[in-house]
Amino acid sequence: MITILGSGAFGTALAISLSKNSRVTLWTHNAQHAIDMIRMRENTRRLDGISLPENITITADLDSIEPIHPCLLTVPTQKLRGLLEKHGEALGNRPLVACCKGIELSTGIGPTAIIADLVPTAIPAILTGPSFARDIASGLPTALTLACAQKAVGKALQQSLTTPNLRIYRTTDTIGAELGGALKNVIAIGCGAVMGAGLGESARAALMTRGFAEMNRMAIALGAQPDTLSGLSGFGDLTLTCTSNQSRNYRFGQSLGRNDPFDPSITVEGVATAHAVEARALTLDIEMPVTQAVTALIDGKLRVDQAVDMLLSRPLKEE
Ligand SMILES: NC(=O)C1=CN([C@@H]2O[C@H](COP(=O)(O)OP(=O)(O)OC[C@H]3O[C@@H](n4cnc5c(N)ncnc54)[C@H](OP(=O)(O)O)[C@@H]3O)[C@@H](O)[C@H]2O)C=CC1
Numbered sequence: 001m002i003t004i005l006g007s008g009a010f011g012t013a014l015a016i017s018l019s020k021n022s023r024v025t026l027w028t029h030n031a032q033h034a035i036d037m038i039r040m041r042e043n044t045r046r047l048d049g050i051s052l053p054e055n056i057t058i059t060a061d062l063d064s065i066e067p068i069h070p071c072l073l074t075v076p077t078q079k080l081r082g083l084l085e086k087h088g089e090a091l092g093n094r095p096l097v098a099c100c101k102g103i104e105l106s107t108g109i110g111p112t113a114i115i116a117d118l119v120p121t122a123i124p125a126i127l128t129g130p131s132f133a134r135d136i137a138s139g140l141p142t143a144l145t146l147a148c149a150q151k152a153v154g155k156a157l158q159q160s161l162t163t164p165n166l167r168i169y170r171t172t173d174t175i176g177a178e179l180g181g182a183l184k185n186v187i188a189i190g191c192g193a194v195m196g197a198g199l200g201e202s203a204r205a206a207l208m209t210r211g212f213a214e215m216n217r218m219a220i221a222l223g224a225q226p227d228t229l230s231g232l233s234g235f236g237d238l239t240l241t242c243t244s245n246q247s248r249n250y251r252f253g254q255s256l257g258r259n260d261p262f263d264p265s266i267t268v269e270g271v272a273t274a275h276a277v278e279a280r281a282l283t284l285d286i287e288m289p290v291t292q293a294v295t296a297l298i299d300g301k302l303r304v305d306q307a308v309d310m311l312l313s314r315p316l317k318e319e
């Protein structure tokens with residue numbers, strides 16, 4: 001039995017895949033959204049065109065949530081604290097698996113630390129890696145990383161979250177796994193901007209590579225294991241997100257590069273995370289020039305050509 005809190009694209013996709021294995025409850029904070037999904041057997045707001053199997057129970061009521069069973073938290077990172085402040089009491093004494101990719105702007109911490117802060121009796125874990133919601137929901141093959149500091153809990157989660165199209169790898173390095181997923185979104189915005197401005201694929205490859213170097217710098221400074229960032233949650237997701245129009249972060253970057261407007265109702269985790277990471281890097285005295293360039297672009301302080309000039313004119317150094 002798995003409960004998924006958050007009925008966006010990712011929560012819905014995971015519900016569809018996991019329903020091949022077990023009973024799934026998909027919760028939304030919006031009663032009308034629950035009514036609509038029950039009536040249409042589809043999440044037309046966030047993942048249209050894909051049917052919700054009958055063994056997914058849809059609800060807007062958290063009172064009836066069963067104890068002990070794991071819950072997946074599939075809301076954007078900046079909304080996680082609000083969700084747990086409101087419902088944390090019902091969610092204790094069980095694994096809580098964050099499925100979000102970001103760093104909280106107000107505190108500079110990631111999803112597993114937010115869980116530990118607000119639901120101290122829960123066992124925090126994170127599910128992350130290269131996967132578009134639509135691919136998972138369509139049954140396409142996907143590999144993800146499940147990170148949990150408690151090895152035995154991580155093993156049990158790995159078993160219960162594996163489905164015919166979802167292969168789960170396991171680690172105890174929650175810091176590395178969540179930083180990989182958070183930081184790649186910032187680099188994806190930069191890559192989108194480079195492509196949107198017509199600066200070419202060579203420039204994108206350079207930005208991805210130097211972006212990966214600074215992802216590693218920050219992750220290691222914060223205690224991640226060096227290998228984690230080379231896995232699905234870091235390199236894997238960086239590759240996917242920096243090269244695909246399916247990515248909202250990448251598309252947002254493209255709109256910056258083209259000077260086009262972007263629909264503000266679309267979730268773009270990298271915007272808040274870029275600012276959170278820039279602030280954290282300053283306090284840790286870590287060089288993160290790509291992240292700095294991305295925040296300057298987002299804030300309208302630099303154009304793409306100026307940001308690229310800034311990166312190219314940095315002092316020459318060893319790789
Ligand atoms: N989409 C994807 O392909 C993937 C997404 N992810 C990650 O999953 C996370 C969620 O993204 P995604 O599902 O795409 O986002 P969406 O924008 O599709 O959906 C976000 C959902 O969260 C709900 N929500 C917002 N605030 C709250 C709250 N306080 N309490 C309860 N629900 C809330 C929204 O409800 P409402 O609309 O009513 O505000 C909405 O249903 C992100 O961190 C993203 O990086 C990871 C892998 C793939």
Ligand SMILES: O=C(CO)COP(=O)(O)O
Nearest residue numbers: 129130131132247248249
């Ligand atoms: O994290 C994702 C793919 O792994 C989804 O990326 P976007 O949030 O940029 O759409």
